Amino acid sequence: MKMITEVLIIGGGATGVGIARDLSWRGIPSILIEKGDFASGASGRNHGLLHSGGRYAVTDPGAARECMAENRILRKIAPHCIEETDGLFVSLPEDGFDYRERFLRACDEVGIQTALLSRDETLELEPELDPNLLSAVKVPDGSIDPFVLILENARDAEEHGAKILLHTEMTSLILDGDKIKEVGAKDLGGGEEYTIKASYIVNATGAWANQFLKLAGLQIGMALSKGSMLITNQRLTHHVINRCRPPSDGDIVVPNHTVSILGTTSVRLEEVENFEVTPHEVSLLIQETSKLVPAIQEARLIRAYAGIRPLFQSETKEDDRAISRGFVLIDHGERDGIKNLITITGGKLVTYRLMAEKTSDLLCKKMGMHTPCSTHLKALPKANRPTGLTEKLKQFSFERVETLCDCELTSRKEVEEFLKTDKLKDLQDILHRTRLAKGSCQGGFCVYRLLGVLHDLRRINGNSNEFLKKFLEERWKGIRPILWGPAVKEEELMEGIYKGIFNL
Ligand SMILES: Cc1cc2nc3c(=O)[nH]c(=O)nc-3n(C[C@H](O)[C@H](O)[C@H](O)COP(=O)(O)OP(=O)(O)OC[C@H]3O[C@@H](n4cnc5c(N)ncnc54)[C@H](O)[C@@H]3O)c2cc1C
Structure with missing residues (x-):
């Protein structure tokens, strides 16, 4: 064509x-x-952190200014995609106060609003933080659904x-x-x-x-830098938690819907396809983030994933974190x-x-045109409609709703509405649009229900097991790096279901 x-x-x-x-x-x-x-x-493989710019204030003030300005605009045009969590830059005893002082000055210079909190004030806001922390700086970070x-x-x-x-x-x-x-x-x-x-x-x-x-x-x-992240099966903190030290491995915990995202690493890659999260990265992320939130040591992980940062460099630099x-x-x-x-x-x-x-x-x-930009003024279509978990819960308490995904409260109605408007090319298309399979069981108990619905609606031609296999292969990539303890038991149950019932 x-x-x-x-x-x-x-x-x-x-x-x-x-x-x-x-x-x-x-x-x-x-x-x-x-x-x-x-x-x-x-865009679908990051922390979902609505940066205030704090993370770059000391090392990359230009990027920090851009983040702060856009953070303000996004809160106006896309409030329904954002959770107003705020962020804390937490100083642990080994971090001392030197970086905190530089951080406060740098935030002031680039226009990021800060509030210095004592140890007790911080723990009152976030009881799961390490009780030995020294202090925290509050900044307008948030969590965003990409x-x-x-x-x-x-x-x-x-x-x-x-x-x-x-x-x-x-x-x-x-x-x-x-x-x-x-x-x-x-x-x-x-x-x-x-x-x-x-x-x-x-x-x-x-x-x-x-x-x-x-x-x-x-x-x-351009340098390609892989960053790996882990997802816990619970939301561990209310705020975005950053370590108050120069950006490094495992220094951020972002609450996102019902889960928390732990990040990240920085590993140079030569090619953009075929990368995976290594066991070393998983251990490093747990070790470092649990210094901030000790409960992470015991938390159940439900998925590991990674994304690639394309870092533009006019001259070669050894440390990817030094690139703007x-x-x-x-x-x-x-x-x-x-x-x-x-x-x-x-x-x-x-x-x-x-x-x-x-x-x-x-x-x-x-x-040769002079039409100005207007996207900083025009809100996104659903900006004024309430969304999120609270709205879903309300729907479940007032209506008799058939649930497909219990972890994320995705209803059959929601899926059917998507199918009315969009073409189905891949099972992942539905998962991206409805949050189905994003919760604790990672689709183990809901994806076969979804296939039943697709069959009822005659939206699958041919063998639906092929859809299922593709989904399970994708799911396995995220689960394999974190398989131990309860996750192993759950995977054995999944294996029983998918091999035993579906003969895969
Ligand atoms: C580990 C990590 C954590 C991050 N955390 C955050 C964060 O918390 N907050 C934040 O603000 N930013 C974060 N970022 C940065 C952010 O994710 C990226 O800057 C942003 O998503 C880049 O968007 P993009 O559209 O430029 O690129 P991408 O999202 O990578 O989009 C490029 C698209 O091009 C498509 N494509 C490629 N080749 C072709 C082709 N030949 N034909 C058709 N399509 C093609 C690809 O499929 C892809 O979908 C993070 C990045 C990483 C890697």
């Missing part, structure tokens, strides 16, 4: 969908293609004219002099091939940026003589909107 548009965006992470939304509000047509579902890259944020940006972009093709991979490009003439793409589900002509092409592929650029014979200086977390916007017309290509990479989830704004500004400049 042949398609023509003004701007072709490659990559459906936060940055790509943010650009599609920004352009759509400026009246500029675009097509976005994403090889997986939304958020299959780093999936809801991205889906809402995408929905809004589509409502304003953008076209989005999921499970569609960009596979080739044809250069004609100083321009990309057309891009080749393939629907990974149905096999259909597309030829897309666009006046401008945006490479928003994050860690895959150099894979894209290789097709045009280009390359940028700011973003980079490259006009390949100026840099390499390819006039209709732009790369945007690096940055943070919390700065996705700003990255989209700067990219769209550059596109407008190239087009």
Whole structure:
């Protein structure tokens, strides 16, 4: 199939969908293609921390300022994606006070509001913290749901004219002099091939940026840094907990819905595919985060996962944590003589909107347009509707609701509503949109119920065991690194169910 548009965006992470939304509000047509579902890259594989900028205040004040400014904007335009948890930077006896003083000064300089709390005040807020702590600094961190944020940006972009093709991979490009003439793409589900002509092409592929650029014979200086994270089966703290020391391994605990996320590590990788969480990283994360929250030693883990940070570097640095977390916007017309290509990479989830704004500004400049950005003013579609666990609980207490996922209270009705509006290409598509299978049993008891519903509704053609196998393989990747104690027992039960009942 042949398609023509003004701007072709490659990559459906936060940055790509943010650009599609920004352009759509400026009246500029675009097509976005994403090889997986939304958020299959780093956007769905992070801590979900709504940075105040505190984490970078001392080492990277530019990135810290961007985080603080965008944190304020996101609270206004996307309140339903955010939990207002605040964050604590906790000093332990071995950290002393030197870093805390630098931290307080740096936050003041970049405009991050702080409050210094005594040991007793801190423990009153967070009784699970190490009782030997010295003090804590409170900052406006929060917790953000990347999936809801991205889906809402995408929905809004589509409502304003953008076209989005999921499970569609960009596979080739044809250069004609100083321009990309057309891009080749393939629907990974149905096999259909597309030829897309666009006046401008945006490479928003994050860690895959150099894979894209290789097709045009280009390359940028980029380090790939893997960060691994663990999920506990309970929410351990109310606040985001950071260690008040220079950023290091295992110094952050983020509450997220019903669970807590422990992070992270920083391991240099050579390639962007085929990475895993190692046993060493699991031990390191438990060892370090339990210094902040001792209960982590005994906590049950339900999943391990990792994401890749694309860190732009103009010069080689040994320590990946010394590379800026700011973003980079490259006009390949100026840099390499390819006039209709732009790369945007690096940055943070919390700065996705700003990255989209700067990219769209550059596109407008190239087009000779002067339409200003409005995404900092326009709330996302469901911004004023109450969401979250409390709302779900209310629904369950007032209506007779058939539950599919007991851990996350996902109802059959919610799944059926998704199926009415969206095309099902992969089981994971439903899981991303409803939180089904994100709780303690990681889908062990609910995914086969979901398949029953899909059968009833005739939404599965052929053998549903193939869907199930694919799901279980994905699930296994996250569970294998944390298999000990009660998790082993639960896996044996799962094995019994899936091998015994479903003959897998
Ligand atoms: C371990 C870790 C923890 C983090 N924690 C936080 C945090 O707590 N808070 C925060 O604000 N930020 C955090 N970040 C940073 C944040 O996750 C990223 O900056 C952000 O998600 C990047 O979004 P993106 O859209 O640029 O890239 P991605 O989300 O990686 O999106 C790129 C997309 O391009 C697609 N793609 C690639 N090649 C092709 C192709 N050929 N055709 C079609 N599609 C293609 C990929 O499938 C992918 O979906 C963290 C990052 C990591 C790795």
